[in-house]
Amino acid sequence: MKLETDEKVINYIRRKIAEAGKIVAVLGIEMLVEGGGYDLDSNEETYRVEELYGYTPEDMLSTSFFNAKGERFFRFYKNEILTMEVKSTPAYDALLRLQAQGKLSAVICQNFHGIPQGIRFHKIIELNGNMNSNRCPHCSKLFDINYMRNAVGIPLCDNCKKTAVRPNIRLLGERVNAKLMTEAENACEEADVLLIMGKDMYDDRLEYSADPSRSQLKILFSQEKQLSDRKVDFVIQDEIQLFLPVVI
Ligand SMILES: [Zn+2]
Numbered sequence: 115m116k117l118e119t120d121e122k123v124i125n126y127i128r129r130k131i132a133e134a135g136k137i138v139a140v141l142g143i144e145m146l147v148e149g150g151g152y153d154l155d156s157n158e159e160t161y162r163v164e165e166l167y168g169y170t171p172e173d174m175l176s177t178s179f180f181n182a183k184g185e186r187f188f189r190f191y192k193n194e195i196l197t198m199e200v201k202s203t204p205a206y207d208a209l210l211r212l213q214a215q216g217k218l219s220a221v222i223c224q225n226f227h228g229i230p231q232g233i234r235f236h237k238i239i240e241l242n243g244n245m246n247s248n249r250c251p252h253c254s255k256l257f258d259i260n261y262m263r264n265a266v267g268i269p270l271c272d273n274c275k276k277t278a279v280r281p282n283i284r285l286l287g288e289r290v291n292a293k294l295m296t297e298a299e300n301a302c303e304e305a306d307v308l309l310i311m312g313k314d315m316y317d318d319r320l321e322y323s324a325d326p327s328r329s330q331l332k333i334l335f336s337q338e339k340q341l342s343d344r345k346v347d348f349v350i351q352d353e354i355q356l357f358l359p360v361v362i
Contacts (some may be wrong), residue, residue: 144312
């Protein structure tokens, strides 16, 4: 299979991964898209959603929208988010190989869609929550994703009857859980290799900073030509599911 990345770079990254003791993977939008999901933040999708619902995904995935327009929120959420089924890709298999070698010290998940079924990472930090988990804000009863899918209109707690069940995901306007953020930052700080697998859906603030005494290789996977000023060693434009199995 043909990769666009220069062979020398591939060999260098392969060697660094082989030598590394601690590797951290940060899963972003590209991992979701390669697994069959879609990027709601792309121009195309934003336009489509706005045409269909009258609001952009960004508008609707916010706390204020959730609180003020529950019915519309759940129409969008059930049709567009809960229908995304995230499948495994060879990139996940490559990460599992790293885990089996004892090198994968953490997986930081920035998508709230969760990890494909059947994949188990020992250490996973879900910074933006997980849509498989849902809770009644009133009585704290937990509900699975099927309860949300099958509900007509707003999913109401069957215990309290009147309270809307809240997906355990972070909406725009909410802070990242501080404890999780610290855990993620500590994991990044200790990593020899950081695999940043796609952009963050909320584009925020995980700094990926390394302990200054440690030499760290940062690899960002991104199809975007125009990149922010994130300090990384390499930007890989190949698909993650094609590239990763070659270097791991
Ligand atoms: Zn309840």
